[in-house]
Amino acid sequence: MxxxxxxxxxxxxxxxxxxxxxxxxxxxxxxxxxxxxxxxxxxxxxxxxxxxxxxxxxxxxxxxxxxxxxxxxxxxxxxxxxxxxxxxxxxxxxxxxxxxxxxxxxxxxxxxxxxxxxxxxxxxxxxxxxxxxxxxxxxxxxxxxxxxxxxxxxxxxxxxxxxxxxxxxxxxxxxxxxxxxxxxxxxxxxxxxxxxxxxxxxQLVGWMLLLGVLAKSAQFPLMNWLPxxxxxxxxxxxLIHAATMVIAGVYLMIRLSPILPLSVLHGLTTIGSLTALLGALAATQQFDVKKILAYSTISQLGLMMAAVGIASPQAAMLHMISHAFFKAGLFLGVGALIHHLEENRVNKEINVQDIRNLGAPYKSYPYTFYTILIFSLALCGIPFTSGFLSKEYLLTQAWNSKNSLSIFYFVFIILTSTITVIYTTRLIVYTFFNKSKENFNSASSEKKPVFLFPLIALSIASFWWIINFNPFHADFYFFSKTTFTTPVWLTIGSTLFFPVLFFLAFRYFNSRDISNSPNQLLLQGFALDNLQQKLFVQPTLFIGNLFLSIEKKWIDGFIHVMAFATVLFSHIISFLDYWLVDGLVRMTYKASYTLGGWVRVSRSGYVQHYLFWFLFTAVLFIIWVLF
Amino acid sequence: MELPLLTLLILIPLLGALLILLVNGDTLFQRLALAVGLLQVLLFGVILFKTSLNSNTIYLSEKVNWFTLPLGKSGILQTHYHLLLDGLSLPLIGMSILVLLIATLASQEITNKKKGYFSLLLLLNASIMGSFMAQDFLLFYLFFEFMLLPMYFLIGIWGGKRREYASIKFFLYTLLGSLLILVVLIALYMSYGQGANPTVYSFSFDMAQQSNLLQADALLHPNNFSGIGGLSLRTWAFIFLFIGFGIKLPMFPFHTWLPDAHVEAPTPISVILAAILLKIGGYGLLRIAYPVFPSEALQLSFWVGLVGVISIVYGAWCALASKDLKKLIAYSSISHMGFVLLGLASAHAEGIAGVIYQMISHGFISAMLFLLAGVLYVRTHDRKIAHYSGLHQVMPVYFSFVLIAFFASLGMPGLSGFMAEFFVLTGAFMAGGSQAIIPFVFPMLALVGILLSAGYYLWTIQRMFMGTFHTSLSIEKSVFTDLSSQEKMMLVPLAILVFVLGLFPQVILQYINPFIEQWMSVVFPASAIGL
Structure with missing residues (x-):
């Protein structure tokens, strides 16, 4: 060994x-x-x-x-x-x-x-x-x-x-x-x-494999369990629903990517791109802090899945790693915030996960705030973060790929990233910069090292250096040095585009209160819950009840009818037995009884009768002999 | 002199039953029954030790002549008392001994007519041992039939409210199956004979597998073209055996005795019924129906598989709609026994291994499930799922065991149920491949059954155990005590076995593998299934 x-x-x-x-x-x-x-x-x-x-x-x-x-x-x-x-x-x-x-x-x-x-x-x-x-x-x-x-x-x-x-x-x-x-x-x-x-x-096995990893990696249309x-x-x-377990599906696909047929790869790109966009859209309308992050995870997982589909598992791998760190960081940061706010809220009724109630002054929770900010910037793909490099790598691969769907994917990445910036700034602004709502006291326990250490460690891991020394070139240390070039316009474009967008979105959200009338379809995550309930759960329960009643009425009913028929038949048999079979026997017995009765009359016990019968018989005998 | 170990396995419970009839003392009966169970465990240990020294596929065998009957001109009938332990019966016997011991422990809840109860239990024990080991058809039939009698009284006397209905239903259904088997039994003995002047007829399984012993004018000769309804007599014989054992299994549509019997039977009897008696159906198919009629079985694979798949899906769906916990488990048994038929229909070594594995694994899992249902029933005398919620708060240890049992039953890898279903599915998918013994859609439908099993178990967990504690019965909260140490004593060994069989399948496969190799070479040699 x-x-x-x-x-x-x-x-x-x-x-x-x-x-x-x-x-x-x-x-x-x-x-x-x-x-x-x-x-x-x-x-x-x-x-x-x-x-x-x-x-x-x-x-x-x-x-x-x-x-x-x-x-x-x-x-x-x-x-x-x-x-x-x-x-x-x-x-x-x-x-x-x-x-x-x-x-x-x-x-x-x-x-x-x-x-x-x-x-x-x-x-x-x-x-x-x-x-x-x-x-x-x-x-x-x-x-x-x-x-x-x-x-x-x-x-x-x-x-x-x-x-x-x-x-x-x-x-x-x-x-x-x-x-x-x-x-x-x-x-x-x-x-x-x-x-x-x-x-x-x-083909068939490939598609089964694809369907087999959809739920674990929260891809459309099996993504609604994650929120x-x-x-x-x-x-x-x-740990589980952001950084590690949900990437299992993508990882399995990466491992098997050398043997996947082309149609399945196309399927991966399509489903992944769609998931990325839908997840990002749903994230823009959520009020629950953790649900925003959950939809964001779905969307990023979609990007990775699609990257496998354009035959660039390296890009998927890189984004998976950078995403794991900053998304785990975001969840821990938000978790820490929830924890602190729960301790300091003025009354127990306040739901600390709802951004409509938040508005904690960021100065009260500086460590939590700044680490969350770093993770958010990484999520948005702002330069000098790991998220920037991995997203740039995704874009480069999509651009360079000769796959027929790669341009489509390229557009989806840009769309998704844009929406990502929007919902992330919305989260940041309403969580930290909202007009103070007096929901929380300012006392804080955030300096406990058990809270600080993981957050700081993860924020260190959210900068460019975990991917490359050069903050603008997405060549991962560990990748074999393949010759690929990022188009210069792409680097410059993304370097400028995302910060500007971030700044504009920040200004926009900071200047207005949170909209209280969200798009219901997006809030419900495209009503997948309802759809699955109507299409699968209810029919399944209906069939179950149907089967049980069939069982009671028909199968057991048949048995009972059979049992009844048997009993009825045996009654008929018993009737016939009494009147026909036994009746015959009794008739024989009765007949002989009656006959015996008649005969018995002769044995009366009077001498005169015997004498009469004797003479009568004797006369008969004589007549028979004579004639 | 060598001890007749196999005979002892049957003799000990018989003597125990006799002894219980002779002695008096209210607490003595259960102790005697327990002593019998422990002796059997000890004996089984000795047997295991002996088999480890033995490299044959047949580990132990005991054979003496039973009776001889001259049949006039046509020959003589020779019957044997022939017991045999091979890779099929050894794990089943081991499982039965353990489950019977645990059921005896669980019989604590029986308070009236103890003498009768425990003597009947031991009679049942003896006939179970006999039917798993008998190698002579007549002897097997004797034991097989004899199981009915104690079971009828055990349900009918110590059962719940509708016990008479349930026990009669059970009795009649099984009797119908037995009669079908009896017909084939007689036809078989008339068809296979050895030698001439006099020709020796017998009920031996070995003889019935040797086609050269078929008498030329026999009913069941493949060249005998007289048939009924377009099917040859051999096909009919297989169908009779299939239905006869299928009723025991139970398979759709002959299954309705099972939910009633389970709901009415007391906990230990439910345990024995689900864990052991159902397995005799599968055992009969493996031991008799398939080896004697292999080509007919292969021809009818589609129908066997179809009935299996319907049982899987139908049982699962009924379980989903059941409102009574015990009924749910009973239907899940039907669903899981469907895998036995699916595995048999696959005619592949993997599928057959899955069949045996499923029988063992389901033995332990269903025993655990019924014990757990019994735990709740003893406390509240109510089994309606809707009447409880949040039980995790009052009975956390109980909940942990429920989790293990449910997850084992729904096929979580690492627990025994998965291994069995994985083997069966592998066999079924392979059979659905190039040779197309059964259609590809069968294993896919079986998957639907597994998915549904996740549905009903997890939903039950959600309804009964999650949330805050509440019961709609007018019962004090203090009634809901957690598991007693005695209940743990019954559940822990089962839980351990479920884990062991799930993580170290080689424990059982080392016995099954040689058996299957030999079985496949006789029943489905590579040429027969077109490999």
Missing amino acids: SQSFILVSLICCLPFAGMLMNLWLRKYVAYTSTFFLFIINILVFYFINQHETQIETSLIWFKLQSFSIELNYYINRDSILLLPVVSIISFLVHVFSIGYMAYEKSLSRYFNGLLFFTASMLLFVCAGNLIVIFLAWECLGLASYLLIGFYREKTEAGFAALKAMLLNRFSDLLLLSAIILMFAYYQSFNLKEIIDSQQTLP SAMTGPSPVSA
């Missing part, structure tokens, strides 16, 4: 050790979990530094007639990039949770959920067998289900979890069948063998 194999296995298994420790050290779950994440980070960086990407070792998990499923890892550049992103953000979220969840009950459930999630995500990033990948994929869904429904007392949290799970389950089952069909096609579940075979997938998933705790939203 190679050292790397053991190392990766250790990384994936350590969270479980953490969960065991939590059983033992019940009081310190927050600290033990964070400690374990710290160790995982060390191991991850040690592993990355080794640069050993070929892990040939594999363990046989189980064997069946024609196949054996082995536990192996398929480490390539993408997994090397994503591994530290997952472990770092998970660690920061753990640190943040120490403060954020400090007063919550059932802490061990919370931290065990986070650890379980981290383990599944790390396994998902590294695993090299489709069945193991599917296992990890489902575990991600389970962790998400449990954590969305963390506040079990809230009915809507339960429903959000239910919705998330069901939509994901729908996709997952298609993914499972795609995996099985891939096995039928390639005769292997091994990812490396499949990709090395360089055979393109059959309602925001009922979970904010750090969970940061």
Whole structure:
């Protein structure tokens, strides 16, 4: 067994050790979990530094007639990039949770959920067998289900979890069948063998695969679970529903992109672009801070998915990484703000997530404000941020690509980015610069290091240097030096366009109060909830009731009629038996009885009668003899 | 002298039943039944140890002549007392022993007529052991039929309000199935004979699989073209067996006895019914119907698969609409047993492995589900889902077990249910490929069933467990106590097994694999399915 194999296995298994420790050290779950994440980070960086990407070792998990499923890892550049992103953000979220969840009950459930999630995500990033990948994929869904429904007392949290799970389950089952069909096609579940075979997938399987990743990555039309998933705790939203789990679908597509057929790639671009635009549009009309961010995540995920579609998985990867940091930062920042405001609100009725109630003077929460500002600028794609570089890279790839849909995609990126700037400034302005509404006291607990450290760390990771030394050239350190050139007009254009737009939007929102009459269609997220309810949920329930009544009326009814008929028949038989069969017997008996009666008359006991019969018979005899 | 281990497995519960009839003492009965269960576990341990030394596909076998009947000119009838343990019966026996022990533990709730209850339970135990091991058709039929008797009384006497209706329905349905099987049993023994002067007829399964032993003028000879309704007699024989065992499974449309029997039966009997008795249907198909009539089975694969898929989808939909927790679980059983038929129809090794795996896995999962339903019923005497909400607040540990059981049943990877369904689906998709034994749409429909299972389980969690605590029954909150240590004792081993089977399938596959290899070579050799 190679050292790397053991190392990766250790990384994936350590969270479980953490969960065991939590059983033992019940009081310190927050600290033990964070400690374990710290160790995982060390191991991850040690592993990355080794640069050993070929892990040939594999363990046989189980064997069946024609196949054996082995536990192996398929480490390539993408997994090397994503591994530290997952472990770092998970660690920061753990640190943040120490403060954020400090007063919550059932802490061990919370931290065990986070650890379980981290383990599944790390396994998902590294695993090299489709069945193991599917296992990890489902575990991600389970962790998400449990954590969305963390506040079990809230009915809507339960429903959000239910919705998330069901939509994901729908996709997952298609993914499972795609995996099985891939096995039928390639005769292997091994990812490396499949990709090395360089055979393109059959169309049908490709499309099943595409449908299989839609829900997890919150793509249209299966995206509506993500906004309602925001009922979970904010750090969970940061880790699972912004930075890591939702990119699983994109990541899987990146991994499989060499074998995807062209039509599926086109499908990815179309669905991704559409999702990007729709998500951004919906974000402009939301009032709930976290829902704005959720729709923003949907929109950015759409951009990544579409990038895979124009055969530029590198661009998708780059945007995924930069987005992971600043979006996790945004969620943590907003979470921190919610936490502080909840402590300082003047009465308990105020919903601190509604931007119509906000208007916290930014000077009271300087750290939170400035970090959120940095993340927002990155989201908008303002120069000197990581978001600028990754978006520029997306644009360049779309421009340079020879794909027939790339121009269409190029336009969608620009549209989406424009709307992104608009909703982000709206969020910033109404959260921090609104005329003070006297909803909150100014006392603050924001200087706690458990809040500050993750925010500052993530904001450091939101600048250009995590991508390239040159803040205007999107050539990622880790990409092989391919020859690509960004058109000069594109660099200059985006450098000027986004800041100007940001400035204008800021002026616009700052000068007017928030509109209280939003577009209902956008507010409801294109009424996907209603649509799914009407198209799928209600008919399903109707069919269920129909089947039950068929069962009662027809199947059981038939049985009962049969039973009744049998009983009736047996009554008829018994009637016939009494009158016909038994009747005959009784008739015989009665006849002989009557006959006997007649005969019995002769035995009367009088001598005269006997004498008479004697003489009578004798006379008869004589007559018979004589004649 | 070597101990007849397999016979002991049957004999111990029989002696136990006898002993219970002889002794007196109210608490003694359950203890005796538990002792029998523990002895069986011990015995099974010994058997496992012995099989680990044995590399054959047949681990243990016991065979003696039972009785001989001269049939005049045509030959003699020779019957055997033949028990056998192979890769199919070993996991099923192991599962049954464990579930029976747990059901005995759960019988705490029985308070009246204990003597009768526990002796009947042990009788049932013995006949279950017998039917999973018998290798002679007559012996199998004897055990198979004998199961009906204790089950009828166990439901009819210790059941709920509509117990008479449920028990009679159960009895009549199963009897109908048994009669169909009996017809085939007789036809089979008349068709296969060995040697000449005298020809030896028997009920042995081995003989019925050897086509060269078919008597030339036999009813079931493939060259016998006299048929009914355009189908040959062999096809009819397969159909009879299929329906006979299908009723037990149960399959659509012969399933309606199951929800009634489950709802009325006391918890431990529900557990045994769902976990073990249903499996005898699948076992019968695997052991008798398919090996004896392989080509007919292959011809009818489409119909077998169709019935399976309808059961999956129909059962799931009925479960979704059920308002009674136990009824929901009963319908989910129908849905999950549909996978047995789908796997069989696939005629692929993966599918067959899935069938066996599903039977074992469903044994543990359904036992857990019915125990959990029983936990609530014992406390409140009400099973309506709508009457509860927010139970997580008062019974958190109970909720954790419910989560494990529900997620195992809805096919979460890492738990046993997924492995079984994955194998079946793999087989079914492969069969839907180039050879087109069953259409491609069957596994897709099965997926709809799995999706629906997620729907009804998660919705049940949402309705009963999430939110703030509330009950529409006029019951004190203090009634809702969390699991007692005894209830945990029953649930924990099942939960562990569900995890073990989900994470380390090799535990069972090491027994199943050689069996399937041998089974496939006999029933569906590569040439038969066009590979």
